[in-house]
Amino acid sequence: MNETDFGHAATGPHKIAVLGLGHVGLPTAVGFTRLGWEVVGADEDAAKVELINSGKVPFFEPGLDDLLNWSLASGRFQATPDVTEAIRSATVVFICVGTPQREDGAADLSQIEAISRTIGRNLNGYKLVVEKSTVPAITALWIQRTIQRYSALKASEAGGNGSGKAPPTGPESLAADFDVASNPEFLQEGQAIENFFEPCRIVIGADSERARGILRDLYGGLRRPMVVTDVTTAELIKHAANAFLSTKISFINMVTDICDAVGADVTRVAEGLGLDPRISPAFLKAGIGFGGYCFPKDLRALAHLAEQQGVDCSLLRAVERINSQRVEVFLDKVRNSVWVISGKKLGVLGLAFKPNTDDIREAPSLKIVDTLLKEGAELRLHDPWAMPAAKALYPPEAGRVTYCESPYEVARGAEALLLLTEWDEYRHLDLGRLRDLMQVPALIDGRNFFAPEEARRAGFSYAGMGRRGVSPYARELAASGQSRPATPVWTGMGAGLNG
Numbered sequence: 179m180n181e182t183d184f185g186h187a188a189t190g191p192h193k194i195a196v197l198g199l200g201h202v203g204l205p206t207a208v209g210f211t212r213l214g215w216e217v218v219g220a221d222e223d224a225a226k227v228e229l230i231n232s233g234k235v236p237f238f239e240p241g242l243d244d245l246l247n248w249s250l251a252s253g254r255f256q257a258t259p260d261v262t263e264a265i266r267s268a269t270v271v272f273i274c275v276g277t278p279q280r281e282d283g284a285a286d287l288s289q290i291e292a293i294s295r296t297i298g299r300n301l302n303g304y305k306l307v308v309e310k311s312t313v314p315a316i317t318a319l320w321i322q323r324t325i326q327r328y329s330a331l332k333a334s335e336a337g338g339n340g341s342g343k344a345p346p347t348g349p350e351s352l353a354a355d356f357d358v359a360s361n362p363e364f365l366q367e368g369q370a371i372e373n374f375f376e377p378c379r380i381v382i383g384a385d386s387e388r389a390r391g392i393l394r395d396l397y398g399g400l401r402r403p404m405v406v407t408d409v410t411t412a413e414l415i416k417h418a419a420n421a422f423l424s425t426k427i428s429f430i431n432m433v434t435d436i437c438d439a440v441g442a443d444v445t446r447v448a449e450g451l452g453l454d455p456r457i458s459p460a461f462l463k464a465g466i467g468f469g470g471y472c473f474p475k476d477l478r479a480l481a482h483l484a485e486q487q488g489v490d491c492s493l494l495r496a497v498e499r500i501n502s503q504r505v506e507v508f509l510d511k512v513r514n515s516v517w518v519i520s521g522k523k524l525g526v527l528g529l530a531f532k533p534n535t536d537d538i539r540e541a542p543s544l545k546i547v548d549t550l551l552k553e554g555a556e557l558r559l560h561d562p563w564a565m566p567a568a569k570a571l572y573p574p575e576a577g578r579v580t581y582c583e584s585p586y587e588v589a590r591g592a593e594a595l596l597l598l599t600e601w602d603e604y605r606h607l608d609l610g611r612l613r614d615l616m617q618v619p620a621l622i623d624g625r626n627f628f629a630p631e632e633a634r635r636a637g638f639s640y641a642g643m644g645r646r647g648v649s650p651y652a653r654e655l656a657a658s659g660q661s662r663p664a665t666p667v668w669t670g671m672g673a674g675l676n677g
């Protein structure tokens with residue numbers, strides 16, 4: 179890689195610490211290294227740190243291993259399990275720790291709180307503390323208050339133990355030298371590197387000119403549009419962005435069910451919608467719904483916050499409800515194909531919550547696998563990257579759960595093939611070969627990945643999500659003599675085996 183690509187030499191005064199080396203932290207750390215900054219990445223998980231320092235990425239993210247190795251070789255990046263030392267060595271501290279979900283749907287901010295206390299106790303000069311993890315609005319205010327409180331506490335301990343410093347008169351009396359800013363991440367798993375270097379926008383939320391200046395500086399090499407706001411607004415941009423994208427997906431999934439009911443094709447509806455620049459084609463892919471670490475929990479956290487503030491968030495609740503129903507809609511299609519699930523050998527293609535990741539957190543596939551196993555199916559599973567994670571949840575078990583080396587192995591003897599993740603690897607499968615290996619050539623496509631005509635030509639009965647078919651409603655219309663354009667056989671809910 180060419181050091182000058184980003185127009186920034188490694189002479190900047192800012193030393194960065196990235197706290198938390200997960201799906202967000204690690205790409206952020208090596209991304210900033212590539213931009214020319216000196217970066218230390220800290221994570222309490224010593225085994226993970228050792229792996230990273232040896233040039234290995236603890237999860238699958240395309241392009242990240244190359245960038246990690248480049249960063250290590252540059253001498254400007256290293257990982258450490260010593261979070262305190264990382265904080266003390268840096269002038270800019272990015273918080274990238276997890277914000278999981280609490281039982282009540284709110285974000286669990288205990289890791290953010292703990293790290294804020296550690297930062298407070300280790301303020302050894304000015305620091306800009308940047309929230310990168312997705313957090314509900316006003317979290318920055320809490321971070322600020324916590325750092326202030328614990329830095330004052332540390333100073334007062336120091337004053338009281340013979341350090342010679344005068345003890346403060348109250349916790350707020352010490353003006354600790356720091357700022358808290360929000361710089362939300364919009365990294366998509368599977369595209370994190372691309373998203374880091376070519377973001378559609380960089381959101382900078384800061385309440386001081388000094389903080390704004392540093393963040394502008396850090397990202398200056400990218401020359402991308404910047405939205406500069408106050409901290410709370412930046413926090414809300416992130417949550418609102420995720421909620422909006424989730425809403426788009428649930429909207430098209432609702433339209434999908436209407437398509438199934440009236441015999442229309444949702445992929446063409448999405449095409450017709452997406453060409454309107456006010457709508458755009460992105461995030462209009464219908465199917466078994468959204469999963470992953472962000473959308474489901476961020477949606478619930480925003481709804482929780484809105485409810486707490488007395489704001490009507492029934493829209494968000496509907497988005498969530500529609501999404502959670504997707505799995506049932508899909509399972510009905512499976513039942514319509516195989517009838518009784520018990521004792522059926524079913525092939526499953528794809529387990530990750532989306533392609534190009536080995537992540538199965540909140541993946542719709544998990545609920546589908548769960549239900550099929552409960553109903554007594556024998557599953558043959560494949561995913562290019564997510565099988566190790568799946569094995570930890572569903573260990574191989576003869577006659578019940580079999581992990582297969584290839585999609586063709588999945589098809590062997592199966593009575594239906596279920597597509598749950600649209601991996602590129604599946605794009606050029608030999609459908610004729612798959613069909614020949616199966617007991618019953620039925621294809622139930624949870625992501626509208628295959629072309630129905632091609633699948634049917636290869637001898638499959640095909641059921642997609644909201645793909646064109648003749649619905650009972652259309653049949654009734656035809657029987658009553660009213661005109662309606664001819665459409666191929668009905669393949670949605672209520673489809674016959676040969677649909």
Ligand code: UDX
Pocket residue numbers: 363364365366367368420423427460461462463464465466467468469470471472473531532
């Ligand atoms: C998301 C946001 O896109 C990203 O900006 C944020 O920083 C983190 O959360 P990610 O979870 O990696 O990223 O995945 P994304 O590509 O957004 O997909 C989320 C889910 O929605 C996946 O399960 C995907 O299959 C589903 N999806 C996406 C659809 O069902 N239809 C679509 O049209 C798009």
